[in-house]
Amino acid sequence: MAKRFPEIIINFKIYTEGFGKAGHRIAEAAETVMNETGVIIGIAPGYMDLHPMSMHYSLPVYAQHIDPVKPGAGTGHILADAVVSAGACGTLINHSEKRLTLADISLAVEIAKSVHLETIVCTNDVFTSAAAAAFSPEFIAIEPPELIGSGVSVSSADPGIIENSVRAVKNVSGSTKVLAGAGIHSGNCIKTAMDLGADGVLLASGVVKAKDPYAVLTDLAGGVI
Numbered sequence: 043m044a045k046r047f048p049e050i051i052i053n054f055k056i057y058t059e060g061f062g063k064a065g066h067r068i069a070e071a072a073e074t075v076m077n078e079t080g081v082i083i084g085i086a087p088g089y090m091d092l093h094p095m096s097m098h099y100s101l102p103v104y105a106q107h108i109d110p111v112k113p114g115a116g117t118g119h120i121l122a123d124a125v126v127s128a129g130a131c132g133t134l135i136n137h138s139e140k141r142l143t144l145a146d147i148s149l150a151v152e153i154a155k156s157v158h159l160e161t162i163v164c165t166n167d168v169f170t171s172a173a174a175a176a177f178s179p180e181f182i183a184i185e186p187p188e189l190i191g192s193g194v195s196v197s198s199a200d201p202g203i204i205e206n207s208v209r210a211v212k213n214v215s216g217s218t219k220v221l222a223g224a225g226i227h228s229g230n231c232i233k234t235a236m237d238l239g240a241d242g243v244l245l246a247s248g249v250v251k252a253k254d255p256y257a258v259l260t261d262l263a264g265g266v267i
């Protein structure tokens with residue numbers, strides 16, 4: 043039976059292939075694969091696509107970032123409340139390409155929780171994973187920066203970081219789930235990550251830049267155990 047949280051989350055980043063019509067092609071493929079396999083697939087499109095995609099698809103939709111600010115006299119910020127209004131169910135926080143200070147991660151998680159937005163805090167090593175777990179986010183996504191976008195999977199290149207992050211996170215916050223990310227591109231990568239204790243994966247280029255996102259997603263979903 044399918045678990046009740048996404049085991050695969052696709053970050054569309056700011057890739058040309060990830061917004062507008064091209065982005066919809068990926069979301070459509072994700073929805074088809076989710077319906078065919080029962081594996082829950084989340085998407086993190088750009089802000090402009092949050093509302094249309096949350097209206098069009100039954101996929102869980104995540105923002106790529108929120109700012110650690112509350113509504114009021116500020117300009118140009120990404121508000122947690124606003125991404126909720128746009129239909130997002132959660133948000134990435136502290137992605138490797140959008141780093142925050144520890145104090146800001148803490149505040150962003152607190153603000154997100156106050157508006158019932160699921161939090162996925164991205165981390166770069168085991169120590170940061172343990173530190174972020176203290177905020178009890180729903181997910182921690184461990185992504186070694188040097189492997190991001192490399193096509194070389196964290197599962198094979200650095201299995202220890204997954205295993206040790208899972209242990210460190212569960213020691214601090216038993217209910218926080220751990221996603222593994224960086225270079226994930228196949229069902230085998232997911233299976234290995236889950237064998238190492240991960241609850242799922244966060245990935246981008248392997249799907250977003252694929253010629254046939256449906257084929258890649260079908261293979262990916264086949265690796266979910």
Ligand SMILES: O=C(CO)COP(=O)(O)O
Nearest residue numbers: 190191224225245246247
């Ligand atoms: O940064 C990532 C997902 O948030 C990982 O990116 P890649 O899957 O392209 O390595």
